[in-house]
Amino acid sequence: MHKEPSPWFVDFSDVWLAYNHELLVENQFAVEAIDLKVRQGEFIAIVGPSGCGKSTFMKLATGLKMPSMGKILIDQQPVTGPLKISGMAFQAPSLLPWRTTVDNVLLPLEIVEPYRSHFKAKRKEYEERARQLLQKVGLGGYEDKFPWQLSGGMQQRASICRALIHEPKMLLLDEPFGALDAFTREELWCILRDLWTEQKFNVILVTHDLRESVFLADTVYVMSKSPGRFVVRREIDLPRPRDLEITYTQEFGDIVHELRGHIGAVRQTGASVVP
Numbered sequence: 001m002h003k004e005p006s007p008w009f010v011d012f013s014d015v016w017l018a019y020n021h022e023l024l025v026e027n028q029f030a031v032e033a034i035d036l037k038v039r040q041g042e043f044i045a046i047v048g049p050s051g052c053g054k055s056t057f058m059k060l061a062t063g064l065k066m067p068s069m070g071k072i073l074i075d076q077q078p079v080t081g082p083l084k085i086s087g088m089a090f091q092a093p094s095l096l097p098w099r100t101t102v103d104n105v106l107l108p109l110e111i112v113e114p115y116r117s118h119f120k121a122k123r124k125e126y127e128e129r130a131r132q133l134l135q136k137v138g139l140g141g142y143e144d145k146f147p148w149q150l151s152g153g154m155q156q157r158a159s160i161c162r163a164l165i166h167e168p169k170m171l172l173l174d175e176p177f178g179a180l181d182a183f184t185r186e187e188l189w190c191i192l193r194d195l196w197t198e199q200k201f202n203v204i205l206v207t208h209d210l211r212e213s214v215f216l217a218d219t220v221y222v223m224s225k226s227p228g229r230f231v232v233r234r235e236i237d238l239p240r241p242r243d244l245e246i247t248y249t250q251e252f253g254d255i256v257h258e259l260r261g262h263i264g265a266v267r268q269t270g271a272s273v274v275p
């Protein structure tokens with residue numbers, strides 16, 4: 001029978017994950033009943049209380065973990081192992097201290113096929129690409145410095161460049177700006193906004209910062225306490241392009257406030273609230 005291709009870029013159908021066999025037997029799931037449909041190029045943010053399963057969700061979305069039940073399609077393909085079409089950045093920039101900024105950014109091209117096979121032959125071209133990306137995020141002049149010569153915000157910019165150098169279709173960000181001061185964080189929101197506007201990769205952003213989620217995302221999902229479920233889906237219909245000024249508007253404040261109410265509800269009860 002001919003099957004219609006999934007119209008979604010990310011398509012989770014009733015996905016459950018228990019971390020091991022014993023937990024599965026005891027019906028102890030880290031995340032449960034996840035149904036998530038994400039359009040091509042959509043920017044989603046996931047917020048929720050600590051330990052609700054946000055990182056577990058990320059592991060499922062990148063194929064680092066296989067679901068105990070349910071089905072995951074990314075870019076029409078069933079996920080069967082770690083995905084090459086994704087780039088990742090975390091709270092800690094984790095740059096290699098013995099490599100310069102540009103060499104850190106080049107790292108995925110040394111590891112991920114098809115780049116890896118051509119790395120020696122195309123090094124110059126790849127390096128040019130890395131330098132252009134670094135320029136774009138405001139790190140021009142720092143390409144040949146070592147990580148310890150950069151501020152925390154600069155290191156995080158480099159780490160985002162490293163996540164994007166192989167032009168992934170999907171960027172996964174787990175609390176990428178969590179360790180930065182408020183001003184630097186907002187600067188990086190704008191950098192991410194600009195990169196996404198230009199390249200339209202899919203983004204899955206995990207954050208504790210509701211303002212960040214509302215400023216950046218098309219859609220915000222709220223997860224409930226463990227076992228993690230998606231209990232609220234909020235479309236952010238603020239016009240784009242969004243400037244930081246928007247964060248001071250009543251409309252923006254109202255959405256943040258509404259999401260805060262949902263988080264408060266799931267923190268207290270862990271129960272579902274009406275989507």
Ligand SMILES: Nc1ncnc2c1ncn2[C@@H]1O[C@H](COP(=O)(O)OP(=O)(O)OP(=O)(O)O)[C@@H](O)[C@H]1O
Pocket residue numbers: 019030048049050051052053054055056057226
């Ligand atoms: N390797 C593991 N083995 C068993 N249980 C795990 C493992 N990793 C996570 N868990 C459990 O799965 C649940 C979800 O954890 P997860 O790390 O996904 O939450 P989180 O929302 O990312 O937390 P935080 O916001 O604190 O980073 C928690 O109950 C956690 O104890």
